[in-house]
């Protein structure tokens with residue numbers, strides 16, 4: 767998909783309490799977390815899969831060399847039907863031994879420097895944000911489903927090392943501030959401003 771869907775303003779009240787809650791740290795950095803959120807790959811809308819495959823020759827230089835030449839193996843044959851995907855159908859990225867860390871597994875687009883090859887390629891090719899990076903990866907730990915956007919409490923509780931946060935000594939900030947980029951991607955800049963206004967009206971930080 768070229769443009770991520772924006773969540774309706776009308777959905778904000780249901781998500782507000784979740785997004786206004788305090789985060790427990792500040793944003794992670796890949797060199798420390800080592801892409802803890804990428805061990806299981808991601809479901810990708812079939813239309814976006816086609817976009818990635820159409821750009822295979824352009825993105826190959828930015829992927830892990832051991833997997834760059836195998837576009838037939840970039841995605842598994844597993845399928846998922848779900849209305850959250852614009853086409854209604856998604857397939858998963860392949861899971862492989864991590865470049866440089868073969869005892870660990872990860873998404874096939876993960877590089878030895880713990881960066882997402884699709885993100886690095888998109889930046890190098892000036893494809894904008896999120897470019898070729900799958901939307902659900904660009905949003906995480908914010909998740910969007912059934913017309914609403916939330917901090918993904920379930921996944922982050924199950925995988926505490928993959929909550930995209932690291933400890934900080936200064937006062938905690940709300941999730942919508944720590945993950946501003948992700949929230950704006952999900953609900954737009956106006957949606958983020960709406961949350962900020964609610965926070966100010968309620969006297970929250």
Ligand code: SF4
Pocket residue numbers: 803804806807808859873874875876877881882883884885899900903
């Ligand atoms: S596509 Fe990129 S961000 Fe998403 S799981 Fe794979 S390596 Fe991680």
